[in-house]
Amino acid sequence: METRVVDHPLAAVRLTTLRDAGSDRAVFRSALRELTQMLVYEAMRDAATEVFDVQTPVATARGSRLAAPPLLVPVLRAGLGMVDQASMMIPEAQAGFVGMARDEHSHEPRPYLEALPKDLGGLPVFVLDPMLATGGSLLHTLALLAHRGATDITALCVVCAPEGLRALEESGYPVRVVTAAIDDRLNDDAFIVPGLGDAGDRQFGPRNI
Ligand SMILES: O=P(O)(O)OC[C@H]1O[C@H](OP(=O)(O)OP(=O)(O)O)[C@H](O)[C@@H]1O
Numbered sequence: 188m189e190t191r192v193v194d195h196p197l198a199a200v201r202l203t204t205l206r207d208a209g210s211d212r213a214v215f216r217s218a219l220r221e222l223t224q225m226l227v228y229e230a231m232r233d234a235a236t237e238v239f240d241v242q243t244p245v246a247t248a249r250g251s252r253l254a255a256p257p258l259l260v261p262v263l264r265a266g267l268g269m270v271d272q273a274s275m276m277i278p279e280a281q282a283g284f285v286g287m288a289r290d291e292h293s294h295e296p297r298p299y300l301e302a303l304p305k306d307l308g309g310l311p312v313f314v315l316d317p318m319l320a321t322g323g324s325l326l327h328t329l330a331l332l333a334h335r336g337a338t339d340i341t342a343l344c345v346v347c348a349p350e351g352l353r354a355l356e357e358s359g360y361p362v363r364v365v366t367a368a369i370d371d372r373l374n375d376d377a378f379i380v381p382g383l384g385d386a387g388d389r390q391f392g393p394r395n396i
């Protein structure tokens with residue numbers, strides 16, 4: 188499985204803001220948006236383009252357009268903080284939504300929303316979720332996407348745990364990962380260490396489900 192770590196000083200600075208427990212909600216959301224921009228930029232590096240002629244005020248030039256803009260799939264709640272910026276970077280992109288909440292004790296995802304196009308055959312998909320911890324939430328999302336025929340999936344995650352990456356690798360799903368960091372490990376509560384805490388709560392406050 189391909190895992191690409193965005194190694195750039197600007198990404199490192201935004202990630203530091205996200206990690207900092209002193210960053211308030213507004214600061215956290217803003218750093219997440221900016222880092223998402225960098226992850227999307229890197230994830231689109233090898234995207235296929237079509238060439239066409241564009242008329243400048245002076246002459247004809249070779250222009251480019253995306254051959255297959257991806258479907259953006261934020262995983263609620265935390266992934267919501269990434270979708271606006273990703274849409275801004277790829278205005279041609281459509282979006283689908285999945286929602287799930289990890290159970291505090293079992294750490295298993297509990298799905299509560301699935302709003303996706305029926306047929307994803309031939310469509311690249313970008314899953315947006317800041318955190319890949321045990322991998323349970325992403326594996327559930329991948330199952331939904333694969334069931335609809337997706338074969339070209341990229342997960343954009345701000346921070347990954349080695350445990351989650353291993354689970355993805357072993358799953359055999361057609362997925363690659365673009366991330367800003369691979370952290371050390373999970374703690375007993377299945378939180379990423381050092382991580383950045385609960386990415387959903389840090390953007391929106393506590394949730395009741
Ligand atoms: O890899 P995993 O062990 O499955 O953990 C990662 C998931 O946990 C977080 O969501 P959470 O369940 O906290 O929901 P939230 O976005 O509503 O806070 C995060 O945004 C991922 O979706």
Ligand SMILES: O=c1cc[nH]c(=O)[nH]1
Pocket residue numbers: 265318320377378379380382383384385386387
């Ligand atoms: O560290 C973690 C693990 C799961 N979900 C989060 O938001 N943070």
Ligand SMILES: [Mg+2]
Pocket residue numbers: 265385386387388
């Ligand atoms: Mg959360």
